[in-house]
Amino acid sequence: MFVYVFFELRVPILPNQIYAINDTLPPEGAADDYEARLKQLVWDHVIKVVPTSGLPRFDLMLLGMGPDGHVASLFPGHPLLKETQKWVTHITDSPKPPPERITFTFPVINASAYVAMVVTGPDKAGAVHKALSGGENTGYTDRLPVEMVELEQGEFTWFTDKAAVSMLNEKDTSL
Numbered sequence: 001m002f003v004y005v006f007f008e009l010r011v012p013i014l015p016n017q018i019y020a021i022n023d024t025l026p027p028e029g030a031a032d033d034y035e036a037r038l039k040q041l042v043w044d045h046v047i048k049v050v051p052t053s054g055l056p057r058f059d060l061m062l063l064g065m066g067p068d069g070h071v072a073s074l075f076p077g078h079p080l081l082k083e084t085q086k087w088v089t090h091i092t093d094s095p096k097p098p099p100e101r102i103t104f105t106f107p108v109i110n111a112s113a114y115v116a117m118v119v120t121g122p123d124k125a126g127a128v129h130k131a132l133s134g135g136e137n138t139g140y141t142d143r144l145p146v147e148m149v150e151l152e153q154g155e156f157t158w159f160t161d162k163a164a165v166s167m168l169n170e171k172d173t174s175l
């Protein structure tokens with residue numbers, strides 16, 4: 001909804017260019033349906049592809065991050081982090097409500113030309129610190145999903161408020 005309203009107001013995207021999840025289907029069916037529509041858009045040359053992998057190359061991927069470091073619906077320690085074949089997949093045991101979701105996978109996220117990571121709030125400060133500085137003493141040990149956003153060939157920019165970067169020192173980044 002946020003994305004719809006944001007883009008509706010700022011850039012001339014027509015309603016028929018917005019592809020909503022089919023939430024009348026169960027999660028697996030909705031993910032398969034979304035992936036099929038994505039593949040059709042690639043086939044129709046609406047979405048560009050990465051020539052070497054055939055993956056869709058979105059011009060812009062607008063992402064957020066949860067306090068646990070999850071991005072999209074890719075949660076820490078979940079088997080979906082290792083998905084390499086599917087473009088869109090589903091989850092029925094999301095630790096954050098709602099439990100049933102569909103999500104782009106890392107191969108698709110990492111094929112993007114640009115990722116804007118929008119992160120606000122003090123509850124995100126630990127995960128931001130871990131992602132940007134290695135995060136010693138943050139309590140996070142494993143690699144966070146947000147750290148797995150590694151674009152094949154693209155640009156990644158963080159957009160944060162002061163609270164979200166409150167655990168960073170000047171030496172940690174070039175901020």
Ligand SMILES: O=C1O[C@H](COP(=O)(O)O)[C@@H](O)[C@H](O)[C@H]1O
Nearest residue numbers: 063064065066070071072073096
């Ligand atoms: O569950 C989710 O949470 C993250 C973070 O949401 P926020 O409202 O705290 O920014 C979101 O980016 C992700 O898309 C969503 O699945």
